[in-house]
Amino acid sequence: MHWSPTQECHMPGSALVLRLRKPTMYDADILLAWRNDPEVIRWSRIQARQDDREGHLNWLSKRLDDKPTEIFRMIETTDCVPTGLVWMSRDSDDAVPEVHYRVDPAWRRRYIASRAVPDFVRDFIRPIRNGSFKCPIFRGNVPSERIAEKLGLHAGPAYRMSDTDTRVLVEWVQ
Ligand SMILES: CC(C)(COP(=O)(O)OP(=O)(O)OC[C@H]1O[C@@H](n2cnc3c(N)ncnc32)[C@H](O)[C@@H]1OP(=O)(O)O)[C@@H](O)C(=O)NCCC(=O)NCCS
Numbered sequence: 001m002h003w004s005p006t007q008e009c010h011m012p013g014s015a016l017v018l019r020l021r022k023p024t025m026y027d028a029d030i031l032l033a034w035r036n037d038p039e040v041i042r043w044s045r046i047q048a049r050q051d052d053r054e055g056h057l058n059w060l061s062k063r064l065d066d067k068p069t070e071i072f073r074m075i076e077t078t079d080c081v082p083t084g085l086v087w088m089s090r091d092s093d094d095a096v097p098e099v100h101y102r103v104d105p106a107w108r109r110r111y112i113a114s115r116a117v118p119d120f121v122r123d124f125i126r127p128i129r130n131g132s133f134k135c136p137i138f139r140g141n142v143p144s145e146r147i148a149e150k151l152g153l154h155a156g157p158a159y160r161m162s163d164t165d166t167r168v169l170v171e172w173v174q
Helices: 026-036 038-042 055-062 112-125 140-150
Strands: 007-009 019-023 070-077 083-090 096-104 135-138 152-161 166-171
Touching: 007 112, 019 112, 019 140, 026 055, 026 083, 026 166, 083 112, 096 112, 096 135, 112 140
Parallel strands: none
Antiparallel strands: 007 019, 019 070, 070 083, 083 096, 135 166, 152 166
């Protein structure tokens, strides 16, 4: 299997160079580990582990290629160490895209998301329609809110997912 074409994310003054590439089936294990990371589960809409490996592989196999409703990119170092995932999803071709991101626990607080997410938005979201997008973030997820601020978003509508979920989901919008 070949690597997908890559794009590089540079940050002035930093030696670390990141690139965005399409996921492959070889990423299944690390993606599953990130999916089941406690912090990811804590701040996800679905607060449940994914222990069905076959189901995970099936899910991933449908996300290798870009679609009008979904674009996934691995964030990795130039020596091919995967550090995180950034993606766009939307319900339909004309819906406002949502941008999501997660970083490997060992790589957090090293400005991985601060560097890679804006580049993902520039390259994959801005060219769509009028370039508008949103980030749904549960209130209190400070690092994620910081990323949204860096994307130029501000806190918009807030609501609860259900009567039983005490968390408040805030839509960060332009
Ligand atoms: C949110 C997440 C992707 C941020 O990735 P990251 O690469 O660690 O973020 P960065 O290092 O670029 O930090 C971004 C900002 O948040 C701050 N920050 C990072 N982690 C923090 C923490 N635990 N507490 C408070 N601030 C934090 C950083 O200092 C930085 O702010 P600054 O520019 O003012 O210094 C990562 O924490 C993560 O994967 N969390 C679990 C999944 C998740 O919450 N995803 C988002 C769902 S909406």
